[in-house]
Amino acid sequence: MPNDRGDSVLDRRNLLKVALAAPAGAAVAWPAHASTPAPAPTPTRPSVPTVVGRGDAPAALAKFDHVMKSFMLRRAITAGQLAIARKGKLVFARGYTGTTPWSSAPPVTPTSVFRIASAGKHITAAAILRLEQEGRLKLSDPITKHLALTPMPGKTADPRLAKVTLWRLMQHLAGWDRAVSGDPLWNDHTIARTLGTSLPIDHDDIMRFMTGRPLDFDPGTKMVYCNYGYMLLGRVIEKVSGLSYEDYVTRTFLRPLKITRMRLGGSLRSEALPGEVAYTSKLTNKSVVDNSGAVVPYPYGGFNMPNQDANGGWVASAVDLVRFERIFDLPTTTNLLSSTAISRAFAKPETGVPSNGAWYGGGWYVRTKNGGLNTWHTGSMPGTFTLVVRRYDGVTFAAFFNRRQEAGDPGFDEIDPLLYDTVSAVKTWPNIDLSAKYFR
Secondary structure (H helix, E strand, C coil): CCCCCCCCECCCCCCCECCCCCCCCCEECCCCCCCCCCCCCCCCCCCCCEEEEEEECCHHHHHHHHHHHHHHHHHCCCEEEEEEEECCEEEEEEEEEEEECCECCCCCCCCCEEECHHHHHHHHHHHHHHHHHCCCCCCCCEHHHHCCCCCCCCCCCCHHHHHCEHHHHHCCCCCCCHHHHCCHHHCHHHHHHHHCCCCCCCHHHHHHHHHCCCCCCCCCCCCCCCHHHHHHHHHHHHHHHCCCHHHHHHHHHHCCCCCCCCEECCCCHHHCCCCECCCCCCEEEECCCCCCCCEEECCCCCCCCHHHHHHHCEEECHHHHHHHHHHHCCCCCCCCCCHHHHHHHCCCCCCCCCCCCEEECCCCEEEEECCEEEEEEEEEECCEEEEEEECCCCEEEEEEECCCCCCCCCCHHHHHHHHHHHHHHCCCCCCCCCHHHHCC
16 A cells, blocks of 8 residues: 555545555554654643644734644644745745643744655656756656666566656656556655665665556556656656756755745754654564664664655745745746746646546646646655645645644645635735845
């Protein structure tokens, strides 16, 4: 069963319905507690759950506090965050700290950072689109033009790889189906065993393993969500730019936008970034960061964050991600992507638009709405659930949480209509811009 469910289904009015379950074969433990690198004083535990909000919440937008606190209380979530921008102006920035009788957590602020999982796929798509804008590649290029995909000894590469273009990778049309052949970003032990190598495995190991396996369907014939495709796009970015994936994104987008907190994350508690929240899960897994065979809390060593880089490895605050989304606004205000590149990010796939009216563009799910577009994505991995939405009316919001739905939990997908409808109900937006407070 896939562990990163940023795709799920497309039949919601404005966002994905995330159907999450315990990963196949995962052991259960209650719960995995962790602390940030610089622990704050532990508050006194109350006898009943509470959620405290910190940051900027104008009176006209107070309802959002109620939505977030209620959502977290019902699910015993200990860390959350919400940022809202309207027409490029940051109008709401809050961190939420949940305390329960069985756990407590350091205060979460608007500048705390979270793993964002697949809610960052459009960052990789943006980098590919920028390289095309610069004339350094074409979306029609086959992946084999940029990467020497070599299978392990004794295996043969599928000749259909020549039909796997960069655009098909961006739109999940490349030919891999994780329901058939598994998701290699979550299959470390099998890959290491097959290749006869030690843990941790790396991108080259994953590519050797996958290149020696046949595609599951002809490229361009259907859409099947694929983390591996975005991992490959990350390697193309590195090959064409001559920089690491993180460095290219940082130099091209983050620095011009004055985003300084956003970085690729690590697998272990000891690798947490400054201000990074602690992730919680009932689940454990056998370590993938070494050969010890140790059973570890799933969010800390149960999966390999460095390998997730281009398909789900970013760590950011909600205000960071909301600010990043400005690069997709038209008319452009950042000049980081051209209008042509932006239109390609939301382009309909060659397979057509599904009957439910929503399609996958470049790192975004897309639906027409009132003459404009709603674009969105979720992210989910053990210890993480995230949501980012760009509405047709110029409102963008991002909500982050430090755990995802597991067995017995109320649906985490409920945050979608709760926030969307609360945005729709706002009659008068505050005439403020908090950007200068968080970006200097």
